[in-house]
Amino acid sequence: MTMWVFGYGSLLWNPGFDVQERVIATLPNYHRSFCMRSIHHRGSDENPGLVLALDEAAGTQCCGVALAVATAQQDETLAYLRERELISSAYLEKLLIIDLTDGRQVEAVTYVIDPDHVQYCGGLSLDEQAGIIAHAVGGRGPNTEYLYNTASHLDELGIEDPDLNWLARRVRQLKA
Numbered sequence: 001m002t003m004w005v006f007g008y009g010s011l012l013w014n015p016g017f018d019v020q021e022r023v024i025a026t027l028p029n030y031h032r033s034f035c036m037r038s039i040h041h042r043g044s045d046e047n048p049g050l051v052l053a054l055d056e057a058a059g060t061q062c063c064g065v066a067l068a069v070a071t072a073q074q075d076e077t078l079a080y081l082r083e084r085e086l087i088s089s090a091y092l093e094k095l096l097i098i099d100l101t102d103g104r105q106v107e108a109v110t111y112v113i114d115p116d117h118v119q120y121c122g123g124l125s126l127d128e129q130a131g132i133i134a135h136a137v138g139g140r141g142p143n144t145e146y147l148y149n150t151a152s153h154l155d156e157l158g159i160e161d162p163d164l165n166w167l168a169r170r171v172r173q174l175k176a
Contacts, residue, residue: 003074004108005081006098008032008064009052010146013153016084017077021068024157025098027110031060032161034129035122036090036113041140049136049143050129052150053091053113055122063159066100066108078109085111090119130167134174144171 006027007015034050043049054062069077085091091111098108113120124132136143151168154161 003069004106005067006108006110013149019067020070023066024101025066027062027098030054030062032062037119037121042138042143042146043136050132090117130170134171
């Protein structure tokens with residue numbers, strides 16, 4: 001059976017594993033949001049950045065990419081993803097049903113935010129998010145790079161995300 005992974009942020013442009021098949025997909029009842037403080041990859045304890053997470057909300061949806069993992073690499077890929085995504089336990093690993101644009105429905109390994117975790121910061125205004133992203137830097141580089149890469153890859157895939165596009169424009173203004 002094929003293992004699928006749902007990508008909505010950095011997995012879009014840096015999956016870190018061999019992808020057998022890539023299909024645009026939608027996850028119901030979650031939305032993409034800069035609602036997780038990053039103290040490792042895109043910020044520090046002193047100056048936390050923000051990274052995207054899937055925040056649960058009835059009636060919303062997130063458009064992203066379903067990534068199929070080669071059967072022989074499933075265990076290795078899952079171990080890699082757990083090391084990468086569960087670094088601070090702010091994400092919860094769930095198997096959720098996603099809708100592929102080709103009509104299939106598949107179960108996918110999906111990392112969603114734990115709203116009870118100390119790093120959760122849902123409800124920040126877009127302006128607040130822009131101010132944080134413009135100045136934070138972490139172990140994987142500037143928070144701006146994460147935002148710009150995600151926004152440009154969504155655009156290349158034809159996935160509309162008005163909030164991310166607004167944030168990218170605003171952060172560029174703040175950095176100018």
